[in-house]
Amino acid sequence: MHEYGVTKSLVELCNKEADKNDIKKVVKVYLKVGKFTGFSPDSIQFYFEHLKVDTKCSTAEIVFEEIPIKIKCNGCSKQHVIDEPILLCPNCGSDEIELLSGREFYVASIEGE
Amino acid sequence: MRRIKVLKPVLVSNQQRAKENRQAFDRLNSLVINIIASPGAGKTSLIKGIIEKLKNKYRILVIEGDIRGQIDSEMISKLGVDVIQINTVTECHLDAFMAAQALPKIKKKYDLILVENVGNLVCPAEFEIGEDYKLAMLSCPEGDDKPMKYPLLFHLAKVVVINKCDLLPYLDFNIVEAKKAVRKENPRAIIFEVSSKTGAGFEEICRHLEKELNAKKKKTAG
Numbered sequence: 574m575h576e577y578g579v580t581k582s583l584v585e586l587c588n589k590e591a592d593k594n595d596i597k598k599v600v601k602v603y604l605k606v607g608k609f610t611g612f613s614p615d616s617i618q619f620y621f622e623h624l625k626v627d628t629k630c631s632t633a634e635i636v637f638e639e640i641p642i643k644i645k646c647n648g649c650s651k652q653h654v655i656d657e658p659i660l661l662c663p664n665c666g667s668d669e670i671e672l673l674s675g676r677e678f679y680v681a682s683i684e685g686e
Numbered sequence: 687m688r689r690i691k692v693l694k695p696v697l698v699s700n701q702q703r704a705k706e707n708r709q710a711f712d713r714l715n716s717l718v719i720n721i722i723a724s725p726g727a728g729k730t731s732l733i734k735g736i737i738e739k740l741k742n743k744y745r746i747l748v749i750e751g752d753i754r755g756q757i758d759s760e761m762i763s764k765l766g767v768d769v770i771q772i773n774t775v776t777e778c779h780l781d782a783f784m785a786a787q788a789l790p791k792i793k794k795k796y797d798l799i800l801v802e803n804v805g806n807l808v809c810p811a812e813f814e815i816g817e818d819y820k821l822a823m824l825s826c827p828e829g830d831d832k833p834m835k836y837p838l839l840f841h842l843a844k845v846v847v848i849n850k851c852d853l854l855p856y857l858d859f860n861i862v863e864a865k866k867a868v869r870k871e872n873p874r875a876i877i878f879e880v881s882s883k884t885g886a887g888f889e890e891i892c893r894h895l896e897k898e899l900n901a902k903k904k905k906t907a908g
Binding site for chain 1: 687688689690691692693694695696697698699700777778779781808809811812813837838841869870871872873
C-alpha cells in the first residue's frame with residue numbers, strides 16, 4: 574500500500590550511491606527484506622519498474638533476499654526461526670524474547686558499470 | 687562490472703528526519719505520542735477524552751494527519767487546544783517529512799503533543815515521525831483477531847488501547863483473547879480497556895500519561 578513512497582526512496586538511494594561511486598548504469602540492486610516488515614516485494618517490484626525510468630537504474634533489476642524472523646529466548650537460551658511473528662518461545666513458552674532478525678529493510682549492495 | 691557495498695536502510699532519509707524531529711521535540715520538552723488505529727476506531731474521541739481530563743493541567747497540542755480535510759482539527763480546536771492539520775493527500779500514513787511540516791508552526795512549548803496518524807493499521811507502523819512512542823488502538827467491533835492480522839503495529843506500540851468496551855455485551859469480541867493476541871506480539875505492552883462513549887478507562891490512561899510526562903520532563907531537563 575505504502576510501497577510507492579518506499580520504492581521512490583529506494584531508487585533515490587541507489588542513484589545516489591551510483592553517483593558517489595562513479596557508476597553510470599546500475600544493473601542489480603541487492604535488497605534485503607525482513608519477514609517482519611510491512612513491505613511486499615511484489616509491490617516494490619511493481620513500482621520499481623515505473624520509478625526507475627530515466628534514472629541510472631533504468632535497466633536494473635532487484636534481487637530480493639528475504640530475511641527470516643529469528644528469535645532468542647532469554648528463558649531457555651534457545652534460538653528459533655519462526656514463520657509468524659509470535660514472540661513467545663516455542664520451546665518453553667517464555668515471553669523473554671529477543672528479536673534477532675526480521676526487521677531488516679536495506680540495500681546490501683548495487684552492481685553496475 | 688563492479689559491486690558496491692551499500693548497507694543502508696531504504697528509509698535512511700526518513701530515519702534521519704525522524705531523529706531531527708525528535709531532537710526538536712526534546713528541545714520543547716514535549717512528550718510526543720503517535721496514535722495509530724484503523725478508520726473509525728476512535729482516535730479522535732480518545733484525543734478528546736484526554737484533552738478534557740488534562741487540558742487544565744498541561745499544555746497540549748494536537749497534530750492531525752488526514753488524507754484530506756480538517757473535520758477533526760475543527761472539532762479539536764473547539765475544545766480550546768491548539769491544532770496543526772497536515773494533509774497527506776495521496777499518502778496513507780504520516781512520515782517524518784510530513785510531521786516536520788508541523789515544526790515551524792509550533793510557536794510555544796507544549797507538555798504533550800498528540801499526533802493522530804492517518805486511519806490505517808499497516809503503513810503508519812513502518813514510518814517513524816520522531817515520536818516518543820506509538821499508541822495503537824483497536825475497537826471491539828473490529829474483532830479480537832486484529833493484533834494477529836497486523837502484528838507489526840502491535841509489536842511496536844508501547845501502549846495498546848482497546849476502545850468501545852461498552853459494546854462488549856453485544857459483540858462476540860473476546861477481550862481475554864484480544865489481550866492474549868497483543869501479548870503474543872508484544873509481551874510488555876501496556877493495555878487499557880476504555881470506552882470513549884462512557885469515559886470508562888480514561889482515568890487510567892491519564893494516570894499513565896502523567897507518569898510519562900514526568901519521565902520526559904526529567905529526561906529532557908537533565
